[in-house]
Amino acid sequence: MxxxxxxxxxxxxxxxxxxxxxxxxxxxxxxxxxxxxxxxxxxxxxxxxxxxxxxxxxxxxxxxxxxxxxxxxxxxxxxxxxxxxxxxxxxxxxxxxxxxxxxxxxxxxxxxxxxxxxxxxxxxxxxxxxxxxxxxxxxxxxxxxxxxxxxxxxxxxxxxxxxxxxxxxxxxxxxxxxCLAVDGFEVTVNGESSHAAASPEAGRSALDGLQLLNTAVEYMREHVPDPVRLHYVITEGGDAANVVPPEATGEYLVRAPSRDLVDDVSAWFRRAAEGAALMGDVDVEVTKISGIYxxxxxxxxxxxxxxxxxxxxxxxxxxxxxxxxxxxxxxxxxxxxxxxxxxxxxxxxxxxxxxxxxxxxxxxxxxxxxxxxxxxxxxxxxxxxxxxxxxxxxxxxxxxxxxxxxxxxxxxxxxxxxxxxxxxxxxxxxxxxxxxxxxxxxxxxxxxxxxxxxxxxxxxxxxxxxxxxxxxxxxxxxxxxxxxxxx
Ligand SMILES: [Zn+2]
The missing domain is CATH 3.40.630.10 (Zn peptidases)
Structure with a gap:
């Protein structure tokens, strides 16, 4: 035919x-x-x-x-x-x-x-x-x-x-x-709100938790194999500067040529999120929102x-x-x-x-x-x-x-x-x-x-x-x- x-x-x-x-x-x-x-x-x-x-x-x-x-x-x-x-x-x-x-x-x-x-x-x-x-x-x-x-x-x-x-x-x-395999994560941080000037000691900033995680990601960038790409945005960081933000969310992407490498870097990212929770004394929840080859x-x-x-x-x-x-x-x-x-x-x-x-x-x-x-x-x-x-x-x-x-x-x-x-x-x-x-x-x-x-x-x-x-x-x-x- x-x-x-x-x-x-x-x-x-x-x-x-x-x-x-x-x-x-x-x-x-x-x-x-x-x-x-x-x-x-x-x-x-x-x-x-x-x-x-x-x-x-x-x-x-x-x-x-x-x-x-x-x-x-x-x-x-x-x-x-x-x-x-x-x-x-x-x-x-x-x-x-x-x-x-x-x-x-x-x-x-x-x-x-x-x-x-x-x-x-x-x-x-x-x-x-x-x-x-x-x-x-x-x-x-x-x-x-x-x-x-x-x-x-x-x-x-x-x-x-x-x-x-x-x-x-x-x-x-x-x-x-x-092309690159990718994992996507949504990170939700929960802290404690309080007056940022009058009673900061009573608050735990969810935004701090997110910033600490972002800092970790910046340091990770130095030590991941060359083709790995890490990107993030803060999708919610609080409403007013005089309120300690009780909740904050961010979105993160991990990309690499192979699925295995994405898995490795994603596992490190999850550990970094645990570390950020400890440092900020906040709760950090990581939800996987995408994972493709x-x-x-x-x-x-x-x-x-x-x-x-x-x-x-x-x-x-x-x-x-x-x-x-x-x-x-x-x-x-x-x-x-x-x-x-x-x-x-x-x-x-x-x-x-x-x-x-x-x-x-x-x-x-x-x-x-x-x-x-x-x-x-x-x-x-x-x-x-x-x-x-x-x-x-x-x-x-x-x-x-x-x-x-x-x-x-x-x-x-x-x-x-x-x-x-x-x-x-x-x-x-x-x-x-x-x-x-x-x-x-x-x-x-x-x-x-x-x-x-x-x-x-x-x-x-x-x-x-x-x-x-x-x-x-x-x-x-x-x-x-x-x-x-x-x-
Ligand atoms: Zn298209």
Missing amino acids: ELDTVTDAVEARREELTALARDIWEHPQTAFEETYAADRLIGVLAERGFDVEVGVGDVETAFVARYGEDGPVVGTMGEFDALPGLSQRASATKEPIEAGGNGHGCGHNLFGVGSLGAALAVADAIDAGLEGSVVYVGTPAEEAGAGKVYMARAGAFDDVDAVVSWHPGWYNAPTKGS GVRPNETLGDAIRETMGDLGPFSVDDPLADDLRESLGDVSGQLEELDPDHRDRARDSAYFTEPIDALDAGEVGSYSTDSGDVSQIVPLGRMTTATWPVGTPPHSWQAVAASGSTGTEGMLYASKAIGGTLLRLLTDEELRAEVVAEFEERGGADGYESAMPDDADPYELLGVERPDFEPTLEADPAAAGAADDD
Whole structure:
């Protein structure tokens, strides 16, 4: 079966997928509250005959949709959460739709639908005689809350042979690098309030406890291995200077390339918190609010993605808005630094840079963290970026929101084809599958995976979000899905 099978299937749904991405863009919801997007995506999958399990890992908007029987199982992931405060029109000037409202600044409206296009295309190929199954894993709360961690530990990826995923960006390339594992902690300190001038001896300052812990963290920085990163903020430090603060809270992150190193430094951090409690004569409570793994790369899958992109070739975006958005970014030479000089010259002169290129991060550990890390510990994970945004567009910018609701859909359809094509290759090429699995095993396999989150962690409670009442309509039609009420 050829790549054409996939590209034709995606092109046949061009309008449907484009409209769906725009619709989700128009209904931006943040972590764990993304009922609109989840409903739309589930609706399309259910109507196409996918078996859908909703509420995976006890997360209401998390779902796994499966098509096909027997044979190898390949999968893709779809994110769909938005960001707070990034509301923006699909225009080339900064202009919110709703001041302070949510917006798709990371292009996750494209992310969810691009992966959907791939899953639907592979389902078509299965109908046409291809042996195997395809799984679409709907993964909420990437921007905050680490939804995939709860899905991973609930077994959502256990019977999948390989997953191919992507992220919006401004070039077309596989992602071959790793990134940092991270632990997040909330620290609550309880002391004793009193008048700061009249009776300081009667008080015990919760803020002092926090400051002592922060001082410890500063000293720790000198003696942790080089790539470890420690950051903190005080989220509550008291209300008035003449009152000894009875309660104070802070948030802390520990990052390192390996899970083991994060565990070690986190254990030291907990001991430091005990020390701060002793020194300040206060109670210190440490709650773990996040714990994720770094990404384990799979270069074999990266190469397969690169080959598929090479077969697809570049694409074009013909929309004056693309040029205007590109111009609004001003000088992007900093972002272009990562390209080789030839590509840099061509990218500099165009609104969109769409020729497929080799991975820019092979062998590197990126200074970021993603909940895809946990997925990559359980199943071979291939990742890629496609050019949904004008050259040099930073994620979480208003330009990224504008492009995600307009000129970005061409790059999204490209992602559908690149993912779909790579999944098709995995299903038809037993040797490739074996190589992908061999690399995964060589890098440690799945057996050592143990979620870094405590068993009783409640994602809603940890993020301070109310659990939504979510009952999917299972309808692909927007009116039936409730869109009409929202406008
Ligand atoms: Zn993102």
